Amino acid sequence: MKLPRRLNDIMQRKMAYMDKQAAVLDKELIRYQDQILTTIIRTLYDQMDTAQGVILNTTKNYRIMGEINKSLKTVEQMNTSRIGSKIFDATERIDQLSMQQFGAAVGLSEKLEAAGKMASRKIHARLGYVQDRLVKGGFIDSVLNADDIAAQANNLVTKAVAAQTNMKSMVSQLSELIDGGENLGLMERKFDRFAFDLYQQYDAAYNEQIADEADLSYFLYQGGLVEDSRDFCREHNNRVYSREEAEEWPEWTPAKAKFISTFKQKDIYSVPSYIDYAGYQPLIDRGGYNCRHQIGWISDELAFKLRPGLKES
Numbered sequence: 001m002k003l004p005r006r007l008n009d010i011m012q013r014k015m016a017y018m019d020k021q022a023a024v025l026d027k028e029l030i031r032y033q034d035q036i037l038t039t040i041i042r043t044l045y046d047q048m049d050t051a052q053g054v055i056l057n058t059t060k061n062y063r064i065m066g067e068i069n070k071s072l073k074t075v076e077q078m079n080t081s082r083i084g085s086k087i088f089d090a091t092e093r094i095d096q097l098s099m100q101q102f103g104a105a106v107g108l109s110e111k112l113e114a115a116g117k118m119a120s121r122k123i124h125a126r127l128g129y130v131q132d133r134l135v136k137g138g139f140i141d142s143v144l145n146a147d148d149i150a151a152q153a154n155n156l157v158t159k160a161v162a163a164q165t166n167m168k169s170m171v172s173q174l175s176e177l178i179d180g181g182e183n184l185g186l187m188e189r190k191f192d193r194f195a196f197d198l199y200q201q202y203d204a205a206y207n208e209q210i211a212d213e214a215d216l217s218y219f220l221y222q223g224g225l226v227e228d229s230r231d232f233c234r235e236h237n238n239r240v241y242s243r244e245e246a247e248e249w250p251e252w253t254p255a256k257a258k259f260i261s262t263f264k265q266k267d268i269y270s271v272p273s274y275i276d277y278a279g280y281q282p283l284i285d286r287g288g289y290n291c292r293h294q295i296g297w298i299s300d301e302l303a304f305k306l307r308p309g310l311k312e313s
Helices: 005-047 062-106 111-127 138-141 145-162 169-180 188-189 194-214 232-238 300-306
Strands: 216-224 239-242 294-298
Touching: 005 062, 005 145, 005 169, 005 188, 005 194, 005 294, 062 111, 062 138, 062 194, 062 294, 111 138, 111 194, 138 239, 145 169, 145 188, 169 188, 194 294, 216 300, 239 300, 294 300
Parallel strands: none
Antiparallel strands: 216 239, 216 294
16 A cells, blocks of 8 residues: 655654664663662662671661662652653654644644644543643653662662671672673563553554544554564554554454455454453554554545545445
């Protein structure tokens, strides 16, 4: 299926932008993780009771996590503010590219532009932004807190104090716990796939909100294929669908495929695990976690041109 050149270019530019911003966010999260580790270690060396490098079993040392938590709150607030601002700026740019996409697909109008502004406010509110500011207790603010990391560090330090562990040994264990050594660190594991899925799902939710306001019924499932593309995405890639057809996706199995005849999934009669989960929303989650495909809403006229059978049905 050959898309109008301008529409295809915009969709490709948006995908490239989201990929770039996901990489930026991943680096910011690793930076945050490193600052957490540095803050904990510095507090321990500055305030713990030790003798010849051995941690003493004292009341002060059992209370050391109170001091660490105070320091971590400062680090948390600084990083939440910085990362939250970067996420907001990225989503604003995604909004702009999406409006260009709608312009190429259905043509801009006052109604569509008004729908875009409304959609932006609603979807940003879901993320925890009100009047362009990150609010305490919202989604982004909540997921960026360091409470779970502090709790695990507290457990390790408490055991080290009770056992009067060597200070260097405890610091090494903390580094392994938080930074991960050869493996992913705590923050990296916590946010595995977060950055990529955040922007992809934000874009899908924003576009669906506009499509609802503009009464659009058809969309492109667009994003290309790679070697490990899932059966679901291979089946639907580069094709036009209606809302009604998407509503059936939670029950989709490879056995229902019309355009592919080889499958990666062994049991072709079961719903794939990557879409078979509570809360799956076809037009938001698409092919499940890490899905690269976009829902590109288009006009009825373009839909009928790209898939003539739709008009007849």
